Amino acid sequence: MTPATDDGADTAAAPDPAPMRRSYEQNRIDEALHPDVTWPQLLGQWFAAAAASGQVGEANAMQLATVDATGRPGVRTVLAKSIDERGVAFYTNLRSAKGAALDAHPYAEAVFAWLPLERQVRLRGPVEPVPEAETLAYWRSRPRGSQIGAWASPQSARVADRAELEAAYADCAARFDGADVPLPPYWGGLRIVPEAVEFWQGRPDRLHDRLLFERDGDHWATHRLAP
Numbered sequence: 585m586t587p588a589t590d591d592g593a594d595t596a597a598a599p600d601p602a603p604m605r606r607s608y609e610q611n612r613i614d615e616a617l618h619p620d621v622t623w624p625q626l627l628g629q630w631f632a633a634a635a636a637s638g639q640v641g642e643a644n645a646m647q648l649a650t651v652d653a654t655g656r657p658g659v660r661t662v663l664a665k666s667i668d669e670r671g672v673a674f675y676t677n678l679r680s681a682k683g684a685a686l687d688a689h690p691y692a693e694a695v696f697a698w699l700p701l702e703r704q705v706r707l708r709g710p711v712e713p714v715p716e717a718e719t720l721a722y723w724r725s726r727p728r729g730s731q732i733g734a735w736a737s738p739q740s741a742r743v744a745d746r747a748e749l750e751a752a753y754a755d756c757a758a759r760f761d762g763a764d765v766p767l768p769p770y771w772g773g774l775r776i777v778p779e780a781v782e783f784w785q786g787r788p789d790r791l792h793d794r795l796l797f798e799r800d801g802d803h804w805a806t807h808r809l810a811p
Contacts, residue, residue, distance in 0.1 A: 608702040608786025613793035615806065623781040623797035623804065624669040627705060630698070630783070631667055639700035646672070646694045652681070653688035664696075665722060666714075666775070672707060673714050673775040675722060677739035677768075686711050692776050702786035707778045709799075714773025723767045731765035732756045782809070 615621075634643035644664040651657050658681060666673035672694060676683055686692060693708035714722075723731070736753040743749055760766075778799070785793040792811035797804050 607788050608792065609788055610702050611785055612787060613783060613785045613795050615795055615808065622669075623778070623783075626783060626795075627667065627707075627781065630701075630703060630705060631696070634696075634698040634701060634703070637698075637701060640698050643696075643698065646674075646696045648674070648682065649693045649695075650682055650685035651689045651691075652685040658682065658685060662694075664694075665773070666718075671709065671775045671777040673718075673773050675714075675719070675771070675773045677734065677737070677770060678772055679770045680739035682740075683774075686774060694776055704784045706782040706784070707776060707780065709777045709779040711774050711776055714775050716772075719773045720767055722773065723771070728765060732760065734771050735760075735765070735768055787811075 631643060634640045637643075642663065644667070645661055646664050647659055648662045649657060649659045660682060662674045662676065662682075664672050664674055678687070690711045691709070692711050693706060696705045698704065732753060735756040737749060778797075780799065781797045783793075783795045783797075787793055790811060794809035794811055796807045796809050798807065
């Protein structure tokens with residue numbers, strides 16, 4: 585049985601992806617024009633451009649790659665909630681599949697894919713917990729419905745059907761009725777502390793610009809990579 589969806593797509597008529605291509609001509613990276621730029625500065629500039637473009641649906645969406653305790657990789661999309669010189673932070677149920685993977689191997693890679701701007705940014709490095717005070721401040725800024733959802737959902741666990749989730753949500757909503765929703769003990773923030781950050785800008789004829797910032801001890805080195 586094929587699960588019902590609302591997009592009306594006919595997968596039998598899916599186009600051949602092989603001939604799909606475009607010429608990337610919007611921008612470039614010229615490190616000679618800004619020889620002293622740092623990766624946090626450039627990432628901030630690119631993130632601001634993506635957010636202001638009106639072309640990127642969720643500029644803070646990033647693909648997060650982890651490795652679980654058995655060595656199997658996993659990739660999913662999460663929302664960055666802090667982007668600064670310390671790294672990139674996101675929040676999650678720490679008992680989820682990604683939480684368990686990062687507990688076993690606290691190292692990750694993430695990709696911001698701002699495709700309408702023909703740009704992407706990759707960053708990788710160790711993962712550390714976000715301080716409790718920072719986590720609590722973010723938790724309090726979340727919509728109440730999202731707070732209740734965090735209590736109701738055993739993220740990544742198997743459930744019988746959607747009705748089970750909705751019943752759990754209703755139970756939690758009743759439990760916290762008339763009161764602030766507390767921070768769950770299993771929910772928190774994780775920050776990728778970059779060791780390497782790569783900026784990719786599409787260019788014509790597949791001669792894309794790739795600029796790598798790589799940490800060497802207490803210093804950062806900058807390298808241009810072949811596309």
